[in-house]
Amino acid sequence: MIETRQLIHPERPIFEHGAEGRSGASLPELDVPAIDAQKHFGKLARVTLAALPEVSEVEVTRHFTRLSRWNYAIDLGLYPLGSCTMKYNPKVNERVARMPGFAGVHPQQPESTLQGALEIMWRLERVLCELGGFRRVALQPAAGAQGELCGVMMIAAHHQSQGRAPSKVLIPDSAHGTNPASCTLSSYTTVPLKTGETGIVSVDTVAQACAENPGDIAAIMMTNPSTLGLFETDLGKIAEVVHAAGGLVYMDGANFNALLGKVRPAETGVDVMHINLHKTFTTPHGGGGPGAGVVGVGATLEPYLPTPTVEKEGDRYFLDYRRAKSIGRLRSFFGNFGMFVRAYTYMRELGGPGLTLATEMAVLNANYIRARLKDVYSLAYEAPSMHEVVFTDRKLKRETSVQTLDVAKRLMDYGYHPPTIYFPLPAVTGGAGALMIEPTETETKETLDDFCDALRAIADEAKRDAEMVKQAPHQTALGRLDETRAARQPILRWRAK
Amino acid sequence: MRYIPHTQQDVAAMLSAIGKPDVASLFSHIPETLRTKRPLDIAALDEAALLRHVSEIAGHSRPAMESLSFLGAGLTPHHIATAVDAQLARAEWYTSYTPYQPEISQGTLQAIFEFQTIVAELFGLDVANASMYDGASAAAEAVLMARRVTGKHRALLTPGLHPQYVETIETYLSGQRDHAAEEKKIEASGRVSLEQVKKDLDAHDDVACVVVQTPNYVGVVEDLAPIAKLAHQHGALLVAVTTEPLAFGVIVPPGSVGADICVGEGIGLATPPSLGGPGVGLFAAKQDLVRQMPGRLVGETVDKHGRRGYVLTLATREQHIRRDKATSNICTNQGLIALAFTIHMCLLGKRGLQELARINLAKSEYAKAQLERLRGFSLAYSGPTFNEFALRIRGGKPALVVEKLAARGIFVGVADGENLLIAVTERHTKADIDRLLEELDGACP
Numbered sequence: 001m002i003e004t005r006q007l008i009h010p011e012r013p014i015f016e017h018g019a020e021g022r023s024g025a026s027l028p029e030l031d032v033p034a035i036d037a038q039k040h041f042g043k044l045a046r047v048t049l050a051a052l053p054e055v056s057e058v059e060v061t062r063h064f065t066r067l068s069r070w071n072y073a074i075d076l077g078l079y080p081l082g083s084c085t086m087k088y089n090p091k092v093n094e095r096v097a098r099m100p101g102f103a104g105v106h107p108q109q110p111e112s113t114l115q116g117a118l119e120i121m122w123r124l125e126r127v128l129c130e131l132g133g134f135r136r137v138a139l140q141p142a143a144g145a146q147g148e149l150c151g152v153m154m155i156a157a158h159h160q161s162q163g164r165a166p167s168k169v170l171i172p173d174s175a176h177g178t179n180p181a182s183c184t185l186s187s188y189t190t191v192p193l194k195t196g197e198t199g200i201v202s203v204d205t206v207a208q209a210c211a212e213n214p215g216d217i218a219a220i221m222m223t224n225p226s227t228l229g230l231f232e233t234d235l236g237k238i239a240e241v242v243h244a245a246g247g248l249v250y251m252d253g254a255n256f257n258a259l260l261g262k263v264r265p266a267e268t269g270v271d272v273m274h275i276n277l278h279k280t281f282t283t284p285h286g287g288g289g290p291g292a293g294v295v296g297v298g299a300t301l302e303p304y305l306p307t308p309t310v311e312k313e314g315d316r317y318f319l320d321y322r323r324a325k326s327i328g329r330l331r332s333f334f335g336n337f338g339m340f341v342r343a344y345t346y347m348r349e350l351g352g353p354g355l356t357l358a359t360e361m362a363v364l365n366a367n368y369i370r371a372r373l374k375d376v377y378s379l380a381y382e383a384p385s386m387h388e389v390v391f392t393d394r395k396l397k398r399e400t401s402v403q404t405l406d407v408a409k410r411l412m413d414y415g416y417h418p419p420t421i422y423f424p425l426p427a428v429t430g431g432a433g434a435l436m437i438e439p440t441e442t443e444t445k446e447t448l449d450d451f452c453d454a455l456r457a458i459a460d461e462a463k464r465d466a467e468m469v470k471q472a473p474h475q476t477a478l479g480r481l482d483e484t485r486a487a488r489q490p491i492l493r494w495r496a497k
Numbered sequence: 498m499r500y501i502p503h504t505q506q507d508v509a510a511m512l513s514a515i516g517k518p519d520v521a522s523l524f525s526h527i528p529e530t531l532r533t534k535r536p537l538d539i540a541a542l543d544e545a546a547l548l549r550h551v552s553e554i555a556g557h558s559r560p561a562m563e564s565l566s567f568l569g570a571g572l573t574p575h576h577i578a579t580a581v582d583a584q585l586a587r588a589e590w591y592t593s594y595t596p597y598q599p600e601i602s603q604g605t606l607q608a609i610f611e612f613q614t615i616v617a618e619l620f621g622l623d624v625a626n627a628s629m630y631d632g633a634s635a636a637a638e639a640v641l642m643a644r645r646v647t648g649k650h651r652a653l654l655t656p657g658l659h660p661q662y663v664e665t666i667e668t669y670l671s672g673q674r675d676h677a678a679e680e681k682k683i684e685a686s687g688r689v690s691l692e693q694v695k696k697d698l699d700a701h702d703d704v705a706c707v708v709v710q711t712p713n714y715v716g717v718v719e720d721l722a723p724i725a726k727l728a729h730q731h732g733a734l735l736v737a738v739t740t741e742p743l744a745f746g747v748i749v750p751p752g753s754v755g756a757d758i759c760v761g762e763g764i765g766l767a768t769p770p771s772l773g774g775p776g777v778g779l780f781a782a783k784q785d786l787v788r789q790m791p792g793r794l795v796g797e798t799v800d801k802h803g804r805r806g807y808v809l810t811l812a813t814r815e816q817h818i819r820r821d822k823a824t825s826n827i828c829t830n831q832g833l834i835a836l837a838f839t840i841h842m843c844l845l846g847k848r849g850l851q852e853l854a855r856i857n858l859a860k861s862e863y864a865k866a867q868l869e870r871l872r873g874f875s876l877a878y879s880g881p882t883f884n885e886f887a888l889r890i891r892g893g894k895p896a897l898v899v900e901k902l903a904a905r906g907i908f909v910g911v912a913d914g915e916n917l918l919i920a921v922t923e924r925h926t927k928a929d930i931d932r933l934l935e936e937l938d939g940a941c942p
Contacts, residue, residue, distance in 0.1 A: 011607070013607065013610070013611060013614075014611050014843050015611070015614065018846075021848070022846070023845075023846045023848055023849045024578075024580075024843065024844035024845070024846060024849070025578075025844055025845045025846060025849030025852070025853065026578060027849065027852055027853055027856060027923065028856065028923055028926075030856060030859055031926060031927040032859050032860055032862075032863035032927050032930070033859065033862075033863065034855070034859050035855070035858050035859045035862045037747040037748075037854070037855055037858060040858065040862070040881060041718065041747065041748055041749075041881055043720075043749075044718055044720060044748050044749055044881070045747060045748060045749065046745065046746070046747055046748055046749050046750065046851075047749070048753075049847050049848070049850075049851055050615075050618040050619045050745065050746070050750070050847065050850060051618050051847065052615060052618065052842055052843065052845065052846050052847045052849075052850055053843050053846055053847070054846045054847050054848070055843060055844075055846060057578070057580050057844060060580060060840060060843045060844050061580055061583070061584070063843075064584045064608070064836075064840055065584070065587070067603070067604040067607055067608055068584070068587045068589035068590050068604050069589060069604065070601075070602075070603035070604035070607070071589040071590070071593045071601070071602055071603070071604035071605055072593060072598070072601040072602065073588050073589045073590075073592040073593040074588070074592035074593070075588035075589075075592045076588070076589070079593075079594070081594060081597070084594055086594060087500075088500050089591070089592050090500060092544055092547065092548070094586065094591075095548075096547075096548070096551050096555075097771075098582075099551070099552065099555045100555070100560045100562065100563055101552075101554075101555025101556055101557070101558045101560055102555050102558075102771065102772075103560075103562075103768075103769040103770075103771050104560030104561065104562030104563055104769055104770070104771075105558050105560045105561060105562075105770065105771070105772050106560075106561035106562070106566060106568045106572065106574065106770045106772075106773075106908070107571075107572060107770065107772050107773030108568045108569075108570050108571070108572070108908075108911045109558075109559075109561055109568065109903070109908060110899060110900055110903045110908075112900075112903065112904075113558060113559040113561075113903055113908075114558050114772075115557040115558060116554045116555050116556060116557030116558035117558050117772050119554050119557060120551075120554055123554075127539055130537060130538055130539060131537065131539075133533070142630035142631065142634065142774070142775070142829075142831075143630060143827075143828065143829035143830075144828065144829060145816070145826040145827055145828045145829065146630060146634070146826075146827075148826065149672075149826060152672075153668070153671070153672055156672065176816075176817075176828075177815075177816035177817040177818070177819070177820045177823065177828075178816050178817075178826050178828050180816075180820040180821035181816035181819075181820060181821060181823040181825065181826035182826040183821065184821045184822070184823070184826075185641075185669070185672050185673075185825075185826055186672035187672055187673060187674050189821075190820075190821050231526060231527050233526065233527065233528055233531075235531060236528065236530055236531050260537070261533070261536060261537045262524055262527065262532060262533065263527065263531055263532060263533055264533040264535075267531075267533055268531045276829075278829070284591040284592055284833070285591075285592070285593065285594040285595070285832075286590070286591050286593075286831075286832045286833030286834075286836075287590055287591070287593045287594065287595070287596070287602075287604075287605040287608075287832035287833060287836065288594065288595040288596065288605065288609075288627070288793070288829060288830050288832030289628070289775075289829040289830045289831045289832045289833065289834075290630075290774075290775030290829070290830075290831045290832070290833060290834060291829040293829075306668075327668060327671070328664055328665075328667060328668035328671070329633075329661060329664040329665050329668055330634065330665060330668055330669075331630055331631045331633045331634045331661075331665055331774075332571055332572075332631050332632060332633040332659070332661045332662065332665065332762070332773060332774075332776075333571075333572070333631075333661070333772065333773025333774055334772055334773060334774065335774050336774040336775040337771050337772035337773065337774045337775075338771040338772075338774065338775050339774075339775065341551075344551075345547065345551060347539060348539070348540070348541070348542050348547055348550065348551075349541065349542060349543075349544070349547050350498065350500075350539075350541060351537075351539050351540050351541025351542070352536060352537030352538055352539040352540075352541070353536075353537075353541065354498050354501075354541050355537060355539065356536070356537060357498060357501055358498075358500075358501060360520050360523070360524075361501050361503050363520075363523050363524070364503070364508065364511055364512070364515075364520060364523060365511075367511075367515045367517075367523055368511040368514060368515060370515075371514045371515045371516070372514065383526075384523070384526045408598070409598075409600070412598070412600055412601055417598065417601060418598055420597075423817070441500075441501050441503075442500050442501065442502070443502070444502045444503075444507070445502075445503070445507040445510065445511060471801075473600050473601075476600040476601055477600075477603065478599070478600050478603060478800040478802075478804055478806045479600070479800040479801040479802050479804075480600065480800060480801050481599045481600065481798050481799070481800050481801075481806045481807075481808045482798045482799055482800070482801070483599075483798065483808050483810065485798045485799065486796040486797065486798035486808045486810040487796070487810050487811055487812075487813075490787065490794075490796050490810060490811060491796055491797040491798075492610075492613055492624045492625075492787070492794055492795070492796050492797075492810075493610070493613050493614040493617050493623075493624060493625070494610065494611070494614045
């Protein structure tokens with residue numbers, strides 16, 4: 001049981017602080033003639049002011065500092081969310097991203113004054129190509145899901161240029177929800193593939209799906225390692241089958257942290273893959289973003305990259321908009337540049353051997369947790385784990401009235417953020433609730449031991465005092481929240497009483 | 498390796514617990530044919546060498562934020578109070594993730610709830626989501642949402658829309674069956690032609706939405722009310738777009754003149770420009786459209802003891818539940834930049850926002866008036882502007898003037914064909930504006 005306690009202030013919404021006429025703004029004196037906005041805009045002038053708070057800088061600082069302390073964070077402890085790769089975010093990255101030469105550049109500056117920013121993008125792309133074996137990498141997508149959309153659109157553009165219009169994308173049932181949602185945005189129908197008995201997608205399943213949809217397969221989307229933490233050992237053969245059926249292979253690179261220096265996806269038959277810089281390459285998750293979902297491609301899809309790309313000619317870097325077959329633009333400007341700077345900084349600090357070691361220790365950590373817990377929690381599949389391990393509550397539910405949600409909530413009392421829960425979906429884990437644990441390489445053996453001790457203790461508590469576990473968390477500032485009420489009577493903004 | 502803590506003893510003990518002889522055997526189930534044969538060729542650097550390396554690269558750019566700059570055109574940088582970055586640097590904010598577990602994520606959840614409230618207030622609409630990637634993709638998602646709401650498929654893109662927003666919307670729509678986007682040339686006032694909008698709406702019975710930017714790409718403030726009326730008469734929604742939300746400190750918010758959805762880009766009020774990303778997409782709508790909204794939403798509720806708290810809600814719209822039937826594929830949003838936007842808006846406050854907007858208006862009007870006095874310079878459009886305007890210059894080659902003056906260390910604006918787009922804000926003193934005039938006068942033949 002964690003012993004730490006400290007003062008945590010309850011904190012009302014900012015709109016319930018302050019007083020009329022108070023302000024935290026520091027604005028310049030007007031040194032030009034004032035303009036009467038009412039006269040200037042007439043009926044287009046704003047009459048009722050936006051009801052923003054009226055608070056001093058001290059109140060704002062205290063409010064947000066207090067709120068911040070209600071958050072769990074990587075810098076407070078292990079954050080084992082599976083498939084999220086919550087590894088340590090190096091402090092030097094933050095310093096570099098704030099350098100005026102990076103943070104202070106405006107996207108509309110003439111190219112000649114942006115050479116350093118373009119150089120970082122160019123260099124980042126080369127490093128990513130080296131890691132994945134790609135020809136090119138599109139940096140523009142803002143997050144993994146937009147990277148998927150980018151990839152699927154390039155696939156569609158490729159088929160169109162071949163005079164074909166296949167309509168289906170094969171997606172294993174263990175895939176992230178973003179995969180099918182991204183396909184829908186491109187008007188593709190998805191064909192779910194059942195996870196095989198061993199947990200991997202078998203080449204036979206894929207061959208059968210191809211045979212059932214002759215000439216109609218646009219692509220397969222495979223996450224490798226899968227969300228079950230398993231390496232898709234049939235991938236090479238699957239790629240052959242899908243290519244023979246006229247389709248392309250998309251790899252969801254959410255779990256790329258398991259492969260650095262071990263597998264270059266482009267060498268395994270993958271045509272296109274997104275990489276979450278905020279997972280494998282340590283750009284901070286920021287409470288839900290920003291991320292960066294860069295997309296690597298081989299020769300087949302190179303003509304369709306979003307524009308602009310960054311090119312180099314002699315010593316000069318430039319933005320290239322000439323790409324006749326490009327799918328176009330997915331957002332304004334050039335991508336989440338601040339994340340590029342951080343990811344590049346991280347990669348250059350670790351270098352090739354360091355990145356390979358990161359993968360090795362991430363896989364070692366996951367397998368260590370697996371070894372320490374497999375007698376208490378049920379393994380979803382027996383196949384060897386990569387960087388994450390998926391347990392279920394099968395055994396627990398058989399022996400007690402406690403289930404995955406309760407275990408997750410009780411873990412908070414021991415000072416940990418819970419793993420990803422109920423994903424992969426129960427259909428993939430034999431109807432049981434999943435606990436998907438990804439420790440990452442940045443955790444010590446002592447931390448993992450303490451975490452495993454906590455999970456073992458909870459399994460024990462479930463037998464002795466199930467009700468206590470089901471009422472958890474007990475140590476957090478708030479108890480379990482009523483999510484049903486939130487959805488039935490949505491209150492989505494603050495309003496004056 | 499300072500981020501990887503394993504000692505040899507640790508590795509040995511862990512391997513022994515696992516029952517494997519060495520680390521390589523953890524990868525032995527990967528078929529030989531799928532393993533790479535070539536080790537990674539990336540050189541490693543210690544922290545000091547790393548900082549020298551990246552500082553040198555950073556030095557190859559000349560940041561607008563450290564120069565005299567009138568750049569806007571989709572990103573108008575404002576002064577961001579130091580207190581904002583002081584919060585962003587707190588690890589509890591930047592090293593946390595999506596608040597999946599509300600009991601230990603109340604900080605992020607409540608901050609998003611406050612963000613939603615501020616965005617809704619600013620745009621004059623009922624509800625806002627937890628943020629989108631950026632303004633352009635938010636505009637594209639707004640078009641897709643309008644298609645879902647109306648069951649129609651055409652988007653009428655009006656001419657003042659930022660060209661990159663047009664491109665982004667077209668990319669998003671290209672994946673949809675039966676898509677069609679319309680775009681027409683701009684009026685002499687710099688505004689949307691009501692007549693043209695009416696003509697287009699009459700010509701097509703499949704218009705899902707009319708998309709109007711205000712202030713628009715050439716800086717002119719649009720009159721949304723009659724466009725909203727026309728759109729509604731034809732069963733279409735009005736999607737308002739803005740790249741300068743500060744304008745709504747002094748101009749009427751889109752929601753109160755009929756906009757059904759309003760989207761925008763908030764980076765200029767949140768963080769330094771950072772080459773345009775990460776920014777934060779703002780997305781607000783009328784209450785009755787909430788179930789068709791993309792992205793995450795935070796709602797208020799109570800915990801089991803009846804204490805006020807916040808959770809992610811209405812998740813049945815989202816990809817992790819609905820998969821291929823979701824309203825959008827969005828998962829990660831722009832949480833930290835949304836936080837920065839929220840903090841800055843709180844610091845400005847109700848009157849500060851209005852005051853800041855007034856200062857921008859006054860500075861910009863001063864620049865306009867002075868420029869008009871110069872021989873050979875004229876305003877491109879007659880409509881009212883906020884803090885950015887389009888200038889026509891003698892010689893008529895804005896791109897050349899921009900390059901020429903960049904070499905003299907001043908970013909005068911953004912060249913867009915015959916127009917030079919100039920953004921004047923609170924960051925410019927009268928002396929800065931006078932220098933702009935002098936330089937422009939000197940640079941034009």
